[in-house]
Amino acid sequence: MRRIGLGIDAGGTYTKILAVDSKGGVLRRSQVRSLPQKGGPSFVKRISRAVKSLERGLGAKAPRACLAIAGDVDPVRGVLRRSPNLPALEGFALRKSLSRALGRTVLMHNDANMAAWGCYAIELGRRRKNVIAITMGTGVGGGIVLGGKLWTGSTGSAAEIGHMRINDGGEPCNCGARGCLEAYASQYAIIRCAERLLSERTGGSLALRRKLGKGLAPHHLAEAALRGDPIAREVWERVGRALGAGIAGLVYIFNPDAVVFAGGVSQAGKLFLEPLKRVLRAESFRAPFDHVKVRIAKRSQLGSRGAALYSLEGD
Amino acid sequence: MRRIGLGIDAGGTYTKILAVDSKGGVLRRSQVRSLPQKGGPSFVKRISRAVKSLERGLGAKAPRACLAIAGDVDPVRGVLRRSPNLPALEGFALRKSLSRALGRTVLMHNDANMAAWGCYAIELGRRRKNVIAITMGTGVGGGIVLGGKLWTGSTGSAAEIGHMRINDGGEPCNCGARGCLEAYASQYAIIRCAERLLSERTGGSLALRRKLGKGLAPHHLAEAALRGDPIAREVWERVGRALGAGIAGLVYIFNPDAVVFAGGVSQAGKLFLEPLKRVLRAESFRAPFDHVKVRIAKRSQLGSRGAALYSLEGD
Numbered sequence: 001m002r003r004i005g006l007g008i009d010a011g012g013t014y015t016k017i018l019a020v021d022s023k024g025g026v027l028r029r030s031q032v033r034s035l036p037q038k039g040g041p042s043f044v045k046r047i048s049r050a051v052k053s054l055e056r057g058l059g060a061k062a063p064r065a066c067l068a069i070a071g072d073v074d075p076v077r078g079v080l081r082r083s084p085n086l087p088a089l090e091g092f093a094l095r096k097s098l099s100r101a102l103g104r105t106v107l108m109h110n111d112a113n114m115a116a117w118g119c120y121a122i123e124l125g126r127r128r129k130n131v132i133a134i135t136m137g138t139g140v141g142g143g144i145v146l147g148g149k150l151w152t153g154s155t156g157s158a159a160e161i162g163h164m165r166i167n168d169g170g171e172p173c174n175c176g177a178r179g180c181l182e183a184y185a186s187q188y189a190i191i192r193c194a195e196r197l198l199s200e201r202t203g204g205s206l207a208l209r210r211k212l213g214k215g216l217a218p219h220h221l222a223e224a225a226l227r228g229d230p231i232a233r234e235v236w237e238r239v240g241r242a243l244g245a246g247i248a249g250l251v252y253i254f255n256p257d258a259v260v261f262a263g264g265v266s267q268a269g270k271l272f273l274e275p276l277k278r279v280l281r282a283e284s285f286r287a288p289f290d291h292v293k294v295r296i297a298k299r300s301q302l303g304s305r306g307a308a309l310y311s312l313e314g315d
Numbered sequence: 316m317r318r319i320g321l322g323i324d325a326g327g328t329y330t331k332i333l334a335v336d337s338k339g340g341v342l343r344r345s346q347v348r349s350l351p352q353k354g355g356p357s358f359v360k361r362i363s364r365a366v367k368s369l370e371r372g373l374g375a376k377a378p379r380a381c382l383a384i385a386g387d388v389d390p391v392r393g394v395l396r397r398s399p400n401l402p403a404l405e406g407f408a409l410r411k412s413l414s415r416a417l418g419r420t421v422l423m424h425n426d427a428n429m430a431a432w433g434c435y436a437i438e439l440g441r442r443r444k445n446v447i448a449i450t451m452g453t454g455v456g457g458g459i460v461l462g463g464k465l466w467t468g469s470t471g472s473a474a475e476i477g478h479m480r481i482n483d484g485g486e487p488c489n490c491g492a493r494g495c496l497e498a499y500a501s502q503y504a505i506i507r508c509a510e511r512l513l514s515e516r517t518g519g520s521l522a523l524r525r526k527l528g529k530g531l532a533p534h535h536l537a538e539a540a541l542r543g544d545p546i547a548r549e550v551w552e553r554v555g556r557a558l559g560a561g562i563a564g565l566v567y568i569f570n571p572d573a574v575v576f577a578g579g580v581s582q583a584g585k586l587f588l589e590p591l592k593r594v595l596r597a598e599s600f601r602a603p604f605d606h607v608k609v610r611i612a613k614r615s616q617l618g619s620r621g622a623a624l625y626s627l628e629g630d
Contacts (some may be wrong), residue, residue, distance in 0.1 A: 130469050153569055206509070284492070287471075
């Protein structure tokens with residue numbers, strides 16, 4: 001019998017459902033609208049219907065499922081304590097309710113933790129046991145695998161790497177604090193940095209100026225930097241240095257085998273990896289820095305594939 | 316038969332040897348001069364002689380021993396890779412040589428890791444399983460216990476908490492980088508901060524000014540702050556805020572049960588804990604911050620007692 005992993009990746013707008021084989025290869029996928037404003041029971045009903053339909057198409061049933069959601073997840077109680085994308089579902093007994101609707105055990109974790117599992121098990125093929133994953137998107141998230149096990153902390157809140165303070169009192173972060181890594185390396189931080197440089201430095205960078213206030217996005221900055229635009233290059237240089245400061249701290253603390261970047265923004269990797277690695281090369285403790293591999297994930301959908309795989313082997 | 320733990324805590328000047336019972340209670344202690352400049356074999360001979368003499372006095376023999384040393388220790392090869400206090404012993408096969416001289420297994424770890432074991436097993440009586448220890452002294456060190464196990468990282472270099480970047484590009488650190496936690500909360504950083512404030516602000520603080528250039532130490536600043544000296548109070552306020560930024564990052568990353576301060580400088584705890592806790596109270600993710608206990612260790616010699624206890628149960 002095939003072992004099928006089932007991942008449910010709930011975002012603010014859509015919830016993706018994914019069945020994978022025991023290596024994380026995608027067997028089948030589908031998607032439903034999240035519509036969190038309709039409340040928890042409706043959300044659970046819609047998802048459970050979609051799961052059953054996907055399994056009918058597959059002709060097989062997954063033994064368990066794993067739900068991945070952005071925010072502060074309580075994996076033991078199976079409740080969303082705090083969620084930027086799905087605040088309407090905070091406090092609702094999601095895991096229990098979904099478990100009853102699906103008639104099987106459901107695990108529940110922060111989505112960046114599941115992306116870390118994807119980085120560990122799929123991207124790195126479990127060849128490295130101590131892995132830090134950093135997800136770069138709207139915010140900066142993270143996940144930690146130590147000795148081949150997910151580290152979720154005492155209350156399930158661990159690995160909020162984006163809120164490590166790298167520059168105390170510095171740039172404002174969406175969380176309300178100042179100087180978090182996220183305030184330098186997330187989508188909004190990158191755009192804020194570009195806007196500031198464009199207003200400070202007159203002349204040049206016409207392609208970027210045209211996008212100002214009209215949806216300037218990290219990928220525009222990546223394209224411009226590859227064309228040699230000096231402001232775009234400066235933006236990525238700053239992102240790389242900030243990430244370097246954050247990763248240096250993580251290497252000092254965890255002494256991991258690998259640090260892997262995943263998520264949309266990480267695809268600009270070439271542009272920020274060089275300044276990032278320059279920071280790491282300058283550190284005076286050599287053993288942990290010579291040991292660690294820093295790379296951009298090549299595979300996609302590591303969050304939902306990671307969750308699906310985790311349903312087979314986690315907790 | 317009594318189970319006896321044996322710890323060997325090697326410092327730059329003295330090496331302490333300690334026998335403990337299975338609860339970390341001290342049974343007997345002794346001390347030898349480290350004299351590292353005489354080389355590894357002489358160091359090992361002196362220590363092994365002292366251990367044997369201590370065991371004769373005790374009338375019992377410890378089954379194993381654990382050597383604790385400041386610096387970057389390779390616990391697998393049993394070699395000191397980098398040591399601020401004992402550079403003459405770098406690269407020498409310490410563990411193997413000591414193991415042969417003592418006729419038993421010898422473990423070898425960074426001294427702050429052993430202090431963390433002491434904080435976990437002795438100070439907290441193993442009631443909390445996920446513990447971060449921070450040692451405040453000449454430098455700022457750290458140790459990490461996760462799920463009741465010491466986390467030493469992929470190359471044994473983990474938990475160098477003092478070199479987390481909290482203020483990228485900020486104060487210079489002894490390691491050569493800028494903005495490390497140690498550059499704000501170690502002995503040298505605290506004195507530097509006091510000297511700067513004393514030169515910027517004229518008048519007042521006479522007791523401190525008299526000590527300037529004549530061995531001004533953190534305990535003078537603690538005494539002055541308790542007397543209400545405004546500059547001394549400002550110094551501890553800054554130390555507390557810097558520690559707050561560092562601990563906030565550690566709580567976001569590890570989501571631990573407890574953070575414990577140990578070491579000489581930590582005894583000024585009352586003076587820096589209040590600003591530190593103010594930082595933690597302001598964080599917007601509540602679950603991990605409401606959960607974590609932050610405290611100053613009340614018990615002493617947690618490094619050498621931790622190492623002795625670890626010889627019974629570690630690795």
